[in-house]
Amino acid sequence: MRKGNTRSRDSEFEQKVVEISRVTRVVAGGKRMRFRALVVIGDKKGRVGMSLKKGADVSEAVKKASGDAKKELISVPMVRGTIPHQIKAKYKASVVMLKPAPPGTGVIAGGPIRPVVEVAGISNIVCKMMGSASKINNVKATLKALAGLRQPKAGRGERKSDNKIVEKK
Structure with missing residues (x-):
């Protein structure tokens, strides 16, 4: 097979x-x-x-x-090929930590976490598996973490100087 x-x-x-x-x-x-x-x-x-x-x-x-x-199926918010923020999730005895990574890093994940993030389409991520080594529980913990991700707000990353200030005359 x-x-x-x-x-x-x-x-x-x-x-x-x-x-x-x-x-x-x-x-x-x-x-x-x-x-x-x-x-x-x-x-x-x-x-x-x-x-x-x-x-x-x-x-x-x-x-x-x-x-x-x-x-x-669950939807995973993505920003430039990675996740919007760091997240940690626990399912039974398995704990999974997912961290966003800069472009060119690739998928740094071991065991059962790697196939989950690869089929989701995440190309740059750092993952850490803690606690239980159970494949089922680690996959479920990873999905729980991905489901808990939130899309960043629209104005995030802008500097105050970027905002146009209209002066009153």
């Missing part, structure tokens, strides 16, 4: 498989094995979603997860 980028021709979304694991359930006749897929999808323009689904085989689990992830 090929992991990584898969973009179908009819879909505007890019999907990345973060994790595939074998899960078993004990039944009367023994153990029944299924596959669980954690999939992240995004359009590289600021929309991203994730889903965790099970299936009888890997392809079925991935297909179910990608279909469900399209229903769970």
